[in-house]
Amino acid sequence: MATSTDFNMDFSKQVVIDSNLLEWQSSPASGVERKLLAREHAESGHATSIVRYMPGASFSRHEHPFGEEIFVLDGVFSDETGDYGAGTYIRNPPGTGHAPFSEHGCTLFVKLHQFNPHDTQTVRVDTRNTPWLPGQGNLQVMPLHDFETEHTALVKWPVGEVFQPHRHFGGEEILVLSGCFKDEHGSYPAGSWMRSPHMSQHHPFVEEETVILVKVGHLPLTM
Known part of the structure; x- marks a missing residue:
């Protein structure tokens, strides 16, 4: 290890x-x-x-x-x-x-x-007693914290949801809490952690209801 x-x-x-x-x-x-x-x-x-x-x-x-x-x-x-x-x-x-x-x-x-x-x-x-808000497409979003370019939220994906291809200004970090998150690069079951760099791109989707913890805009813009 x-x-x-x-x-x-x-x-x-x-x-x-x-x-x-x-x-x-x-x-x-x-x-x-x-x-x-x-x-x-x-x-x-x-x-x-x-x-x-x-x-x-x-x-x-x-x-x-x-x-x-x-x-x-x-x-x-x-x-x-x-x-x-x-x-x-x-x-x-x-x-x-x-x-x-x-x-x-x-x-x-x-x-x-x-x-x-x-x-x-x-x-x-307490996210179990906090309402979901409508997000893009059929996504539901629960904002947790925002500071300058950094945004943290829970995102609930309904069965069969496909999101548009997009880039991550300031990077993206995901922890899959339930279900299975997917994109063109692979499948990520509950417990998967992903960190994608500034201006990385993907085309995410799910086949089953999936909840992810997401943070964006917090990674270095250059190395």
């Missing part, structure tokens, strides 16, 4: 990972495991991971000098600010810290050290 620095840190290249095929790796905290998707340094800097807390696991208090973004995939994630069930979207801005734990266990999608330094908004969205 990859444990070195600079893992998937070339933002000019597309990365596609089926996280279901990765093995869990230990973390500095007992009972907390992770699947690495991208990482700058061993235990600091830019990182994108799937993280699993076993029942009763906890992390000692730590700071996030460049922010932390979390989507709770299953279970209940907790810290001193509250308990956050599956489907909760969390943003802890630069300079914040916490002591997270999970009483009964949980799985998270976590992004560290990736905030614009001027983005100081704390966000908590």
Whole structure:
């Protein structure tokens, strides 16, 4: 398994990972495991991971000098600010810290050290109690956060939906939450993570209802 620095840190290249095929790796905290998707340094800097807390696991208090973004995939994630069930979207801005734990266990999608330094908004969205909005075509969209060119949302694709070919200014990052997302390059089942560079292009579609977590406009325009 990859444990070195600079893992998937070339933002000019597309990365596609089926996280279901990765093995869990230990973390500095007992009972907390992770699947690495991208990482700058061993235990600091830019990182994108799937993280699993076993029942009763906890992390000692730590700071996030460049922010932390979390989507709770299953279970209940907790810290001193509250308990956050599956489907909760969390943003802890630069300079914040916490002591997270999970009483009964949980799985998270976590992004560290990736905030614009001027983005100081704390966000908590329970997506299971937030209405969907109409998107392009027959898509439904649930906006989660916007800052300058960066936009994060859930997108629900109905059965048989085909989207127009398009380019990604500032790149695109997708985590498939349910169903199977597809484009002319391949099929991506639930648990797949994709990062596509600035001005990349594809022609996406689905055959079954599919929900994806999408972030656009946040990657470097040049390398």
